[in-house]
Structures are given as structure tokens and as C-alpha cells.
Amino acid sequence: MVASCSTSVSASSSSTDSGKNTSVIKSFLIDDSVTKGEILWTIETVMMHTSLRTAGRDMLLFKTIFPDSNIAQKMQLQRDEVGYLLAYGIAPFFEKELSDSFKGFKR
Numbered sequence: 001m002v003a004s005c006s007t008s009v010s011a012s013s014s015s016t017d018s019g020k021n022t023s024v025i026k027s028f029l030i031d032d033s034v035t036k037g038e039i040l041w042t043i044e045t046v047m048m049h050t051s052l053r054t055a056g057r058d059m060l061l062f063k064t065i066f067p068d069s070n071i072a073q074k075m076q077l078q079r080d081e082v083g084y085l086l087a088y089g090i091a092p093f094f095e096k097e098l099s100d101s102f103k104g105f106k107r
Contacts, residue, residue: 031074033071034071034074034075037071037072037075038075038076038077038081038085039085039089039090041055041058041059041075041077042055042077042082042085042086042090043090045082046086046090052079052080052082052083053079055077055079055082056077056078056079056080056081056082059075059076059077059078062075063075
């Protein structure tokens with residue numbers, strides 16, 4: 001059983017809530033940019049025939065080269081994560097795209 005909880009917002013807390021909301025939105029935007037960067041780097045790894053180990057080590061290099069970039073600092077790809085992203089994220093996406101593109105053709 002889940003206990004119900006009621007919350008009330010006073011007028012004085014609305015300005016602090018908007019500040020919190022702005023920081024939460026910025027956090028999601030940075031996280032979205034981090035995810036986009038990780039996906040693009042994984043695709044680049046495949047296109048350039050780079051090893052997964054090298055792709056993971058490059059994350060440390062990005063953090064060193066771009067110390068002022070929140071995106072570079074938050075990228076967390078290592079060898080295993082690159083492999084998982086390829087096998088369970090990017091490959092199924094492109095497989096579905098390819099399959100959908102052939103649905104209109106007949107034998």
C-alpha cells in the first residue's frame with residue numbers, strides 16, 4: 001500500500017522552484033548532449049575501425065583536451081560501454097531502419 005502525500009506550494013517558494021527547474025532542465029540538456037556525443041563517438045569508432053579499448057581511452061583524452069566542457073567531463077564510455085551501446089542500442093536501431101526501408105518491396 002502506498003501512502004498518499006499532499007504537497008502545497010507557497011507563493012514565496014515559487015521563485016526558488018523556478019530556479020530549481022531551470023537547473024534541472026540544464027542538467028537534462030547537458031545529459032542529452034552527453035548521450036548524443038557518446039552515440040556519435042561510438043559510430044565514429046565503427047566507421048574508423050577503431051578498437052573498443054582505444055575508443056574508451058579517448059574519453060580520458062577528451063576530458064584532458066576539453067577541461068572546460070561539461071559534456072566532455074560527463075562522457076563515461078569505456079570499452080564495455082562502447083560494445084553495449086553498439087550491440088544493444090545502435091545496431092538494433094539501424095537494423096529496424098533497414099528492415100522498415102524494405103517493407104514496401106515485393107519479391
